[in-house]
Amino acid sequence: MNLLREIRARFASALSPLGVEVQPLLELILPSKDAAFGDYQANCAMPLGKRLGRKPREVAEEIIAKLEVADLCEPPEVAGPGFINLRVRDDYLLEQLHTASGDLERLGVESAESPRTVVLDFSSPNVAKPMHVGHIRSTVIGDALCRVLRFLGEQVISDNHIGDWGAQFGMIIYGYKHFVDEAALAEATVPELTRLYKLVNQLIEHHDAKLRGIPELEAKIEDRADALAELESAEPTGDKKADKQAAKKLKAAQTQLAGLRSELTSLTQKVAEVEADPRLSQLAAAHPNIGTDAIGETAKLHAGNAENQALWERFLPACLAEINATYDRLGVTFDHTLGESFYQPLLAGVVEDLTEKGLATESDGAMCVFTEGHAAPFIVRKKDGAFLYATTDLATIKYRMQEWKPDALLYVVDHRQGQHFDQLFATARLWGYEDLELQHVAFGTVMGEDGRPYKTRSGASVGLMGLLDEAVDRARAIADKSEVLASDDERQEVAERIGIGAIKYADLSHNRTSDYVFSYDKMLAMNGNTAAYMQYSCARVRGIFAKGDVDVEELRASGAKIVFSEPAERALGIALLRFSEALERVASDYRPNHLTAYLFELASRYSEFFVNCPVLKAETEELKQSRLLLCDLVARTIECGLGLLGIRTVERM
Numbered sequence: 001m002n003l004l005r006e007i008r009a010r011f012a013s014a015l016s017p018l019g020v021e022v023q024p025l026l027e028l029i030l031p032s033k034d035a036a037f038g039d040y041q042a043n044c045a046m047p048l049g050k051r052l053g054r055k056p057r058e059v060a061e062e063i064i065a066k067l068e069v070a071d072l073c074e075p076p077e078v079a080g081p082g083f084i085n086l087r088v089r090d091d092y093l094l095e096q097l098h099t100a101s102g103d104l105e106r107l108g109v110e111s112a113e114s115p116r117t118v119v120l121d122f123s124s125p126n127v128a129k130p131m132h133v134g135h136i137r138s139t140v141i142g143d144a145l146c147r148v149l150r151f152l153g154e155q156v157i158s159d160n161h162i163g164d165w166g167a168q169f170g171m172i173i174y175g176y177k178h179f180v181d182e183a184a185l186a187e188a189t190v191p192e193l194t195r196l197y198k199l200v201n202q203l204i205e206h207h208d209a210k211l212r213g214i215p216e217l218e219a220k221i222e223d224r225a226d227a228l229a230e231l232e233s234a235e236p237t238g239d240k241k242a243d244k245q246a247a248k249k250l251k252a253a254q255t256q257l258a259g260l261r262s263e264l265t266s267l268t269q270k271v272a273e274v275e276a277d278p279r280l281s282q283l284a285a286a287h288p289n290i291g292t293d294a295i296g297e298t299a300k301l302h303a304g305n306a307e308n309q310a311l312w313e314r315f316l317p318a319c320l321a322e323i324n325a326t327y328d329r330l331g332v333t334f335d336h337t338l339g340e341s342f343y344q345p346l347l348a349g350v351v352e353d354l355t356e357k358g359l360a361t362e363s364d365g366a367m368c369v370f371t372e373g374h375a376a377p378f379i380v381r382k383k384d385g386a387f388l389y390a391t392t393d394l395a396t397i398k399y400r401m402q403e404w405k406p407d408a409l410l411y412v413v414d415h416r417q418g419q420h421f422d423q424l425f426a427t428a429r430l431w432g433y434e435d436l437e438l439q440h441v442a443f444g445t446v447m448g449e450d451g452r453p454y455k456t457r458s459g460a461s462v463g464l465m466g467l468l469d470e471a472v473d474r475a476r477a478i479a480d481k482s483e484v485l486a487s488d489d490e491r492q493e494v495a496e497r498i499g500i501g502a503i504k505y506a507d508l509s510h511n512r513t514s515d516y517v518f519s520y521d522k523m524l525a526m527n528g529n530t531a532a533y534m535q536y537s538c539a540r541v542r543g544i545f546a547k548g549d550v551d552v553e554e555l556r557a558s559g560a561k562i563v564f565s566e567p568a569e570r571a572l573g574i575a576l577l578r579f580s581e582a583l584e585r586v587a588s589d590y591r592p593n594h595l596t597a598y599l600f601e602l603a604s605r606y607s608e609f610f611v612n613c614p615v616l617k618a619e620t621e622e623l624k625q626s627r628l629l630l631c632d633l634v635a636r637t638i639e640c641g642l643g644l645l646g647i648r649t650v651e652r653m
Ligand code: ARG
Pocket: 121, 124, 125, 126, 161, 162, 163, 393, 396, 411, 413
């Protein structure tokens, strides 16, 4: 039962005779922050009073008179300027808790009445290039959303839209043709391909920095330094506002210049690195056109060149095996993995159709869609005839609509692609997909503790597997300290669950749109809103059953009842009932952090209960049974919640 939704439905009936738009008012009905004000609080009388030109308290009284909640709540109370406070009836609460307790699979959470079909596009790395920490966000957030939406009854089709047709293949093919170590390739394909990719990339970056990046930056820095000097030399005008503005401008100019200088340093370092290495500098000299030549290899692949096609077919399976190993370790699966290459045969048709419909027009030789609110055109075919990321995404929408007829397409992708998705969605609407929900489920950057995008000490972005290994290694220290884990195998298994769980939970517990700081110490802390704490809480509850030698299944079947004898029991009961509200919030704005926040809150309520209410030593047998039932429900709710985040629990730790 979703109590909040039920209460809102009752308010909707009470509010509708007032002849105002009800939905925004319903959003002002929320769980109370302070238990002194009941369990739920409706703050709709204040804006309503203002709109109707009446006293909010009066309006609140009128709403209450019409509100039919007697079966759910104690008589509502009006407080302060016009808050309506609701306290859930204990008998109702207990009844709901019994339903949840008896429902092994769903804990009383109802399934959607009219399920939607949702395509979830997530993870979607560019293969043949090492997956990095950014991809973990898409993978972990997407997987959690997939699980939550499915649990709520939606039809979810998960599709890993891998980049398997991009420029990285041209680079690898170039690398293969010039630098391959066949023996190494035969022994372990992916490490050799990775080496080739990195080498070619390094050489391209080297040339690019020397010929273009560094001179351009130097010119820019000179220009900005002059501008800054001018700002610095300006005398204060005496006008406070103008001076304040000037100071702000000065600060901004300084920051910008510092940014450019650090960019220059990093480019200079890259060049120096190549030049300090005789082998690399020789290679750089021998391959002056590597950038354009690698692009040429990609173009040949796209044009159907037999040799490049064969190389692509040879390399792809190893690349897929590599990413699948990562997914296995993370426990993530997909219904489909339809990468960019899959859509290639459809691209020409997409551009033709857009052109016929008058949506794509020629500009400077390229075919472009102009959409409202965007200065830049959405290019679907380049001057040289090449199709783009945009074209593939349009073909993908068409394919998904034809195959699966979804109600929504969700893309869990880095926020830096915001402009791409804005234009993609605008184009799709023009193209006729008007009733479709299109969402860019964007997320921020993973930052290092130094405040810059997360990198290892050597400066290379961290490979995903290495990242997982390190988390598990560090989690092993926690497992090693445990006195309850019996064998080395068990300690390793627990370390794996804590380590992987820590990375996932850290990612999921941050509001996805903000950047977050990647810190092993923080994510593996035993206290606070972390996976380890939640896993520990759960194991601690289960520990009570072991200690008391209680058979949970017998307990559940015994007909024992939950009763409230202490405020902490009731508070825990309310928290348990809010599970479905938390899940629905996740589904409403695609933010898994509502669920982690809920679980943390539940664990806190449990701690209070644990301190105040002896379980195995309860005063009566009836009370003991009741408290054991509550414990069981807590453990199952945490297990279910973590499970929906893709995180495994442990029996003991
Ligand atoms: N391969 C892209 C990248 O790594 C992400 C693809 C996201 N999905 C999509 N349909 N565009 O940046």
